[in-house]
Amino acid sequence: MFLKKVGLDVGSTTIKCVVLDENENLIFESYQRHFSRIKEMTASLLAEIKSRTGEGSISLCMSGSAGMGTADSLKIPFVQEVYATRLAVKKYIPDADVVIELGGEDAKILFLNGGLEVRMNGSCAGGTGAFIDQMASLLNVQPDELNELAKKKEKLYTIASRCGVFAKSDIQPLLNQGAARSDIAASIFRAVVNQTIGGLAQGRKIQGNIVYLGGPLTFFSELRSSFDEVLNCKGLCPDNSLYFVALGAAISAVSEEINIDEMISKIENSKGEAGYAYLPPLFRSQEEYEAFTKRHKNNSSHIKFIEKPSGNMYLGVDSGSTTVKAVVIDEAGNILKQIYRPNSGNATEVIKSFLLEVYNEFPDIKIKSSAVTGYGEELLRNAFNIDFGVVETIAHYKAAKSFMPDVDFIIDIGGQDIKCFKIQDGTIGNIFLNEACSSGCGSFFQTFASALGYSAQDFAKLGLMADKPVDLGSRCTVFMNSSVKQAQKDGATIENISAGLSISVVKNAIYKVIRAASADALGKHIVVQGGTFRNDAVLRAFEMELGADVVRPEIAEVMGAYGAALYAKENSKADRSSLISKEELEKFTYKTVATVCNGCNNHCRLTITTFEGGRRFIGGNRCSKPTGVKTNSVKYNLYDYKLELLNGYRTKHIVPTRGTIGLPMVLNMYELLPFWHTIFTSLGFDVVVSPESSRDIFLSGQSTIPSDTVCYPAKLVHGHMEYLLKQDIDAIFYPCLSYNLDEKLGDNHYNCPVVAYYPEVIGANMEEIKNILFINNSFGIHNTKTFKRHFYDMLTAHFGSFPRKDVSNAIDKGYAEREKYLALVRAKGEEFLNIAKAENRQVIVLAGRPYHVDPEINHGIANLICELGAIVITEDSISNRVEKFRTNVLNQWTYHSRIYAAAKYIAESGNKNINLVQLVSFGCGLDAITSDETRSILEEKGRIYTQLKIDEIANLGTSKIRLRSLFDALKEERGE
């Protein structure tokens, strides 16, 4: 007897089911969200199949990333999902060349012809359905509305989709600056396209007949057309595009017959099989919980809520990443009115209506002063003529101090960010912000709650009395997703998952962001705030993890606004706030236009918001050029100077007698350009140097990047190579260098593995490099004698004969030129230091690697520091002022030795006007070691260490907060 074939595809968020009859015709299909109730859904689907088809027995096969465990425990045959897709495509679309399939958390590309290859997203779920859902909720729309919005797009913005976190930090400023939501929607889809191609193509061309499969590509026409546009093709999204995995599973279902009733009862009897790792419960009893809430209520008894305004009132606004907070307080700090609302992508509207409410409810109110803090600070300040702008950290400190005068540690967990800072001697010391990861934040918790069908609040409450909270560890959102998946598989209840998530939020904050080993390391007087601590489970988990009681103000979620109001109160000078009046507010309008600034090569995408009364706010700019604001002092920026020196070589051409050499302006070339350029030109070669990096250069090379977790500076190399390949040159010279020059500062003088050997990656991954002479030999420039011999051998092998002496002289000239370059940098550094001394100005040693000079890599941070009034110098301009000294780590990389030396110089100098800010590229493995060491060198002498993490994203928001806080802290240190 023939059995109907049933294919079940259990994905990360949905369950798909198909039934094929004896002629392999599709007779049943179903697509539903499973909310992690996989077994129940399977049972009900089987029951439905039985009633629909009248069959008591079937042959069955399961597939899908979340189905593996279930299939295993129920002894149902299983087929890996990509393999299943391939089976189905082979059968239904035999002429397909490439399949692009996006799912809830997976992205896959299958190359079917010319050597079968399958690519799956690895450690990152950026660019998948989950990403799109996250972004939609950020825009406060349903995912399908996102598609509708995208249809009306006019322009595209650059959004990083590698990780939801980065995309958020790109989107948030756009939203805050008022960019059109339709453009953002389209840009989100484009980000997915770039991520898929950039992350998965890895050098293989996507061409021929392209097939689109999976939920996102089925539901979003605009996503398909974005793919079409980028790939320059017309892809096919077939009927049943949601069911290909299920179809593949059904095709593979050739096993013995499975009795439906027996299977259903097997499922029902199989609950909670394997155990999972769990933690102690948050509360053991209701009494314990009540005592806990009572204790926390008591901490806030000094603040009252008043009903009528009397005397002067103060307004504080905190425009956060996902929410807007505002309070109005009186002289005593009592609260008249407060709000905590989602900004829905438009903070201006929220504050407008809040102010109208205030004016209407309290017609006689006198607002004496006002202040705004947070992401949207500048926009709102311009919109409503708010008196002061204040750094978030300061605002939070002010607020926390009013609850606990001797507070020494504040941790604020908001929607997508964690901010923590230490207070030392009444000033803000170390600041910790999450940059690489948002897994410890509220929005993650929220996304999870809604994926499971709950509101965030209800979901959190579930966990309070959980008996065995799941141990989810501390890491990225994406990994946490799969950990949760696994826990569900292992029989964890919703309650225990909720509690587990609350605990991991806390663990992330402590171990990933602050990286503290114990509660003592944080401080003795801890204030916790931010919306996420509203969640009692998170608060409890935090206290348990630290083994100490902390203070959570009753107004935990509006502390930023409360602090801003206090700031306004303390700083108010005028009799009345400049805040716009009720009348002005009633006719308050604004208009937003998007444009591109052509002031320099950055071509920043600007959003210009014009308010009633002609006030204007320009957002998206990286410098003050478009705003027309002239900084009153001259900028002393050694980054600019270095770049200028290096750019000088680009225009230095000779009439070639031996040929033309292309040099990519990447990684260590930022230091060695003077060296190589001089050697080649001295020998009669003209040199073509690739241009300054840009987003376009990056995009032009992204499809050949083999490892998506390598640092951005390395990724840029591919684009520079693409550029050089298009030039009329004879060869590209990009040597491997295990060792750097020995500057006698460390135990060894290596380059980092990526800098040392990236030329090997280029040779192995860029097809077109075969069409040109690509010289990526290994040289040892630290050993002059051997280097000369090997370089000579290389030259004669490729370019005919050379007199040995000429080669030797050219190399000597190269060394001299490099020395000259460094000497110029050091002299300029000295000059800047002298100016700083004479004018009593702040100096920031922006310590990084030579390639951090690339504006596409540093995103204009040096400039930003200058605009905040400081002088910027580099680590290499002062590293020679220190003798070799002992470090706690093996000091074996030349570039990093300079950072230690610079830190040492500052620490020993005793000059509080010089401070260090370290630039760290995301994905730089070495900086996991160097940043800790640099910090300890500085902190040993009581100096502040500041770190800025940089990646593809061009959002300077967090950097700005850190820098402003640093300058504020320094100011207070000086007693200003």
Next chain:
Amino acid sequence: MEKPIFTKEMKKDYTILAPNMLPVHFKLISRIFRAYGYKTELLSTTGKEISDTGLKYVHNDTCYPALLVIGQLISALQSGKYDIHRTALLITQTGGGCRASNYISLLRKALDKADLGFVPVISLNFAGTEKSPGFKITPMMFIKLVSAVLYGDLLMTLKNQTQPYEKEPGSTIALVDFWAEKLVNDMQSPKFFSRKNTLRNYKTIIENFANLDRYDTKKMRVGIVGEIYVKFAPLGNNNLEDFLLSENCEVVMSGLLDFCMYCVYNMLADRTYYGDGSKFKSRIIRAVFKYLLNRQKDIINSIKTYSDFTAPSDFRHVISLTDGYISTATKMGEGWLLTAEMLELIDSGVNNIICAQPFGCLPNHICGRGMMKLIKDKHPDVNLVAIDYDPGATKVNQENRIKLMLSIGREQMVS
């Protein structure tokens, strides 16, 4: 931060804790240390607390092996099982441009953070990066250590080729255990390390394995390459070997000796490429290299003579395989050896290869993932999959990806 030194006096009554990577190898190695008066103890602890402890005391962006090794050592010290004032720690230090050379500094920092800063740490290295007065490896000891590595490699190679086919479940492991135990005991005999005795042992071991009752089926062979700790240690790779066995595969991987020879070769390469080091030094290194090659040859010949098992490839052949792929100047981390190992597997007919690496491993950007396209171009039938390991990565995702590779591999096997 003053680092405590492991002094000669400490040698007498200190227990030296060391992390485990390859159970059989390390058991033998530890026995040799004991014979020289070092009270070494290998940690075989497992469980989540190890990575949790690591996360707590090590920078979270540090590579996974460092996190595990340090986590394991510190949780051992915190377990109360040892007198922490009479305990030292031993950790290997490769001494190249990779982060791994800094594991020891990270361990010291972590100890400090855990208020265990007084515990001395011994660096086991052959590059002279760091020395402890109370710990010295003599040439004789070195030779004995090489023997331990070779026995370990032999047992591992034979085990891998026997276990998937054994008729009586557990018989292979029993045989491995038997030999590990026997070798440890026999080491006391003065003649144990003689070539004659070694060759005789090789013969008996090989014959023992060859005589084990096995099924004559053909299973899919799956190669494992990667960062050395993640490649070998079950703690680092979520019991990858067990998983592959349960998926009906035969595991193929090169031994620890290859990595040792790679390290020695690199010292020679420094002279070739950069003219570093003295002529005298390189003459010694060359002699060591040659010695290792000869010792490897004994194993290869023995396997070929006494059985049908596949013998490891001659290391010189392994080196030559990199031609047209990657320069042997690429020497940080596993460097060119990682690429060479993939090529060696392909060369010996293993078409399914898992590259196991810690998340964000720097050298593997170059030598692992970075070389895969080129390898695929030249060998279109080969299935390569890179799997990342870190504290947050889940087994489900890792196994799902491996299963995909296995499905394709099986299909190719049929056709």
